[in-house]
Amino acid sequence: MDRENMVKSVSRALDIVDLLSMKKNGLGVTEIANQMDINKSSVHRILATLVKYGYVEQDIDTGRYKLGYKFLEINSKLLDSIDLRTEAHPFLEQLEKETNEVIHLVVYDNGEVVYIEKLDGNETLRMHSKVGKRAPMHCTAVGKAILSHIPINEVLNILQKKGLPDHTDHTMTNLDEFLNHLVNVKEQGYALDMEENEYGIRCVAVPIFDHSSKVIAAVSISGPTLRMTDDRLQELKQRMIEVGQHISIRLGFQSL
Incomplete structure (x- = not known):
């Protein structure tokens, strides 16, 4: 087989895989041939090769072809190899360039958040945060x-376990009020810190989800109240929601 025909065969094999991925009950050779507009003998040869390597399997009773478990094995290895910091970093860098403010990436661990990435931006801002440091959840x-x-x-x-200790006069310390606040946060898709953790600092953050739709992290923009006005927070929130979605998708999350 020459190089051009080999490339064409690979391309057709990938097209068949895409086609089968959309059909839960599988497809027969004739159906695949008709949908791809190629002859049945070519389809059969490609399917035989895919079956041999476990990427496709044939139902003995119906004769229809479906995706094989090899894809689950590959998918599992891919998900294990995904690194949150690596996948998020390009988006964090872009946020830093756009805003010139401090960008944080945190993970959830044992009832607290842990800073795993911090980009300082070009503007002057002193914050207590640093990579490796833990912070409370209720006021960030x-x-x-x-x-x-x-x-x-x-x-x-x-x-x-942790309580709702006040870090500033703006910290929410009433349980019912806080729980209602979380409902609103979930509905709107972002959270704000209005000087609740540190005086003079405002933040907007969004959650990050993994391939199982579980929340595992969050990303935020922080800045002084002078720059993080109500209007600017409103401008940033939709951009942050987009960034959170992009990072989540890179981690295997599939939005509804």
């Missing part, structure tokens, strides 16, 4: 973004 935008997508019994366990 990243923490609230994550909490809003965690089962209520887990949220209550966290709050029972």
Whole structure:
């Protein structure tokens, strides 16, 4: 087989895989040939090769072809190899360029958030955050973004252990008020920190989901109240929602 025909065969094989991925009950050789407008003998040869390597399997009773378990094996290895920081970094860098503000990436761990990435931006801003440091969830935008997508019994366990201590005069310390606030955060798709953790600092954050639709992290933009006005927060929220979605998709998340 010459190089051109080999490339064409690979292309057709991938097209068949795409076709089968959309058919839960599988397809027969004739159906595939008709939909792809190629002869049945070519389809049969390609399918035989895909079956041999486990990428496609044939139902003994119906004779129809479906995707094989080899794809699950590959998918599992791919998901295991995905690194959150690596996948998120291009989006964080772009946010930094667009806003010149501090960008944080955090993960959820044992009832707290842990900073795993921080980009400082070009503007002057002093914050207590640094990579490796832990922070409370109830008074940070990243923490609230994550909490809003965690089962209520887990949220209550966290709050029972950690409490709702006030870090500033703006910190929410009433349980019922806070739980209602989390409902709103989930509905709107983003969380705000309005000087609830540090005086003079405002943040907007969004959750990040993995391939199983579980919330695992959050990303935020932080800046001084002078620059993070109500109008600017409104401008940034939709951009942040987009970034959260993009990073989640890179981690295998499939939005509804």
